[in-house]
Amino acid sequence: MRKVSFPYMGTSYIPFNKLLTALGNEVVLPPRPNAETISLGCKFAPEFACYPFKIVLGTYVQVLEAGADTLVSTGGVGPCRAGLYTTLQEKILKDLGYDFEMITLEPPGRHLKDLIESIKKLVNTRLSFRDYINIGRFVWKQLTLLDKAERLSHKVRPLEVKKGETTRIYKKCVDLVADAQNMTELSEVEREIELLYEGIDKKDFDPVKIGIVGEIYVLLEPSANLEIEETLGELGVYVERSMFLAGYTVSNAVMDLFHMAGERDIKKLALPYFKEMCGGHGRESVGNAVHFAKRGFDGLIQLSPFTCIPEIVAKSILPRVCEERGMGFLAITLDEQTGKEGVRTRLEAFVDLLAAKRKKAKLMQKSQLAKEMS
Amino acid sequence: MAYYLGIDVGSVSTNLVIIDEEGVVEEAIYIRTQGQPIKAVQEGMKMLAFRNRKKWDIKGVGTTGSGRQLAAVIVGADVVKNEITAHAVAAQKEVPDVQTVLEIGGQDSKIIILRDGVVTDFAMNTVCAAGTGSFLDQQAHRLGIPIEEFGNHALRSKNPVRIAGRCAVFAESDMIHKQQLGYKTEDIIRGLCQALVRNYLNNVGKGKEIRPKVVFQGGVAANSGMKAAFEEALGLSVFVPRYHNVMGAIGAALLARDAEVEKTAFKGFGISDIKFTADSFECQGCPNHCEVVNIKMEGKTIARWGDRCNKWKTSL
Incomplete structure (x- = not known):
């Protein structure tokens, strides 16, 4: 039996584990990126490679040591280095003497044949057409439920009375989704998630709203962004991320296959500022910034790994986008550092700034109103 | 009358101030942290207790700086x-109508x-400490000039020498090379101030619109050479407040005043005699x-941190 493993990114390991197991593989679960992962990644990666590259490489070493013989990763298109990273990681790992097969899943719109070949390698049991449908439905439901639990946590955390309660509930929800065995159980879990969040004691106020854009890995993996959403939530801020797992899967797998618009709307929003693609999610970062501004967000945070070219390009445009639309802007560059204090200081100051701005706008409105009345 | 205490625990210095209701500074203390924030805070409190002739009635306490959580407990x-x-x-x-604050401390x-x-x-x-106080300290030491004199030397120079400012390592080797060629120390020092200002404006001030009035504060603001270099580069006059080196602490005290706390959590000036220890596992x-x-306060754990998952932080 194939012993398959994959990079760790947010809660995606739950549906991925389910999918690969159902297709007849043994799954070696990757650990949440930790100090050891980062040390390994930094040791074997080229010094100038970005943080996500190092984390993923470190994870690969850990899972290969744990007995994996097949690594599954997604490929990519465009000039971001990450598109070639899988190949480079494979080379580095083989040089280190590990024996394994690397399977890269390319976006279907451009490499459909390759993708089918890759998937065939991962199907190691006899499955009927019906089985495929059932597996697909189940995994999709898991994905959407995980996203739902996370979105709810972002909504509730700034309002929580008892600090840390939302985070505890969120972890519980993730476990519930991971433990569900069939569709009936998943439906029950969906109800339970709603009830659990409803049960949290909440304050009644309108929190400052911050949108987060940036490179996908540091956006989706909390251990790579110093748990920024949790920190902001506990500072009383409503956070929304431009990317979620399910959304990402849809736009990059399904839509891509049928060449449908999806992320393309976001690209359209970026058009006044960004006419060319620059790889990675640079253009999406700008487009999403416009989208957040249109929805009345107070501030924007851009997360990028140190030396990430697409995000550097976006970073030079974002201040203008935010200024034109009256939104605060803060760029955070992430690398190996694990000390949260520096980022926390900046976040606190940023939130203070946004709150003061809001207060001032309200005062202005009031005086304007008073003037009109008299 | 009500008084407010502000404490700023930074990497290089720990500052304590007492202000009155009007925000007027009664007492300001500046001590070196020397890697021991607990000791520095206690020492500062001891000095304040000693000077406490008026029997300050502390109505609120604010802390700031990288050691703010520690000072707070x-x-x-x-x-x-x-x-x-x-x-x-x-x-x-x-300066009520200030539009730009330049702040240079020991490490940031x-x-x-x-x-x-x-x-x-x-x-x-974020990535570079070239323009900060510790670097200036180190260079003053290397040139054998007390840091307090550094600025005056720079002001005497008529022909500043160009020094590479992008990185502390480049700056230092550039300085050594120019010294060996026989340039005057004061010209090198002025060149260094200009390089640091250039680095600051390109790095920290990148893309920001600097409008007057400009206030320059932090420990480095004491350096008249740096102030002159800023004025030269910006073409604006730069104001250095009297208590420029304890502005963080003053801010913390003002914030405590404006927070309108009903009953302060202040433990009193006596805390300098209590035994605080820190251990880790x-x-x-x-x-x-x-x-x-x-x-730990007298052996009892009063705060805990350092864990990424909050397992220990919330266990008290």
Whole structure:
């Protein structure tokens, strides 16, 4: 039996584990990126490679040591280095003497044949057409439920009375989704998630709203962004991320296959500022910034790994986008550092700034109103 | 009369101030942290207790700086604020229509942009410490000039030497090379000030619109050479407040005053006699092996941090 493993990114390991197991593989679960992962990644990666590259490489070493013989990763298109990273990681790992097969899943719109070949390698049991449908439905439901639990946590955390309660509930929800065995159980879990969040004691106020854009890995993996959403939530801020797992899967797998618009709307929003693609999610970062501004967000945070070219390009445009639309802007560059204090200081100051701005706008409105009345 | 205490625990210095209701500074203390924040805070409190002739009635306490959490548990703080907000508040008190705050401390530097009395943008140095106080300290030491004299030397120079400012390592080797060629020390020092200002404006102040009035604060503001270099580069006059080196602490005290706390958490000046200790252990809960720090008062743990997952932080 194939012993398959994959990079760790947010809660995606739950549906991925389910999918690969159902297709007849043994799954070696990757650990949440930790100090050891980062040390390994930094040791074997080229010094100038970005943080996500190092984390993923470190994870690969850990899972290969744990007995994996097949690594599954997604490929990519465009000039971001990450598109070639899988190949480079494979080379580095083989040089280190590990024996394994690397399977890269390319976006279907451009490499459909390759993708089918890759998937065939991962199907190691006899499955009927019906089985495929059932597996697909189940995994999709898991994905959407995980996203739902996370979105709810972002909504509730700034309002929580008892600090840390939302985070505890969120972890519980993730476990519930991971433990569900069939569709009936998943439906029950969906109800339970709603009830659990409803049960949290909440304050009644309108929190400052911050949108987060940036490179996908540091956006989706909390251990790579110093748990920024949790920190902001506990500072009383409503956070929304431009990317979620399910959304990402849809736009990059399904839509891509049928060449449908999806992320393309976001690209359209970026058009006044960004006419060319620059790889990675640079253009999406700008487009999403416009989208957040249109929805009345107070501030924007851009997360990028140190030396990430697409995000550097976006970073030079974002201040203008935010200024034109009256939104605060803060760029955070992430690398190996694990000390949260520096980022926390900046976040606190940023939130203070946004709150003061809001207060001032309200005062202005009031005086304007008073003037009109008299 | 009511008084307010502000404490700023930075990497290089620990500052304590007492202000009255009007925000007037009664007492200001500046001591070196020397890697021992607990000791520094206690020492500062001891000095304040000694000078406490008027029997200050402390109605509120604010802490700021990278050691703000630690200081807060030791003295009992009502307000714990980041240093950016604290510095902005203090600068505004000093110069109400300030639009730009330049702040250079021991290990970091920041720029704060204000418009109509509200902070609208800020930046802190991220990748480079070339322009900060520790580097200037080190260079003064290497040239055998007391840091207090550094600025005056720079002002005497007529022909500054160009020094590479992008990186502390480049700057230092450039300085040594120019010294060996026989350039005058004062010209090198002025060149260094210009290089640091250039680096600051390109790095920290990148893309920010610097409008007057400009306030320059932090430990480095004491350096008249740096002030002159800023004025030269910006073409604006730069104001250095009297208490420029304790502005963070003043801001913290002002924030405590404005927080309108009903009953302060202040533990009194006597805390300098209480035994505070810190110890740490490595959590074995996951492969992160976080170093968890326990802050103990007379042997009893009163605060805990250092864990990434909050398992220990919330266990008290």
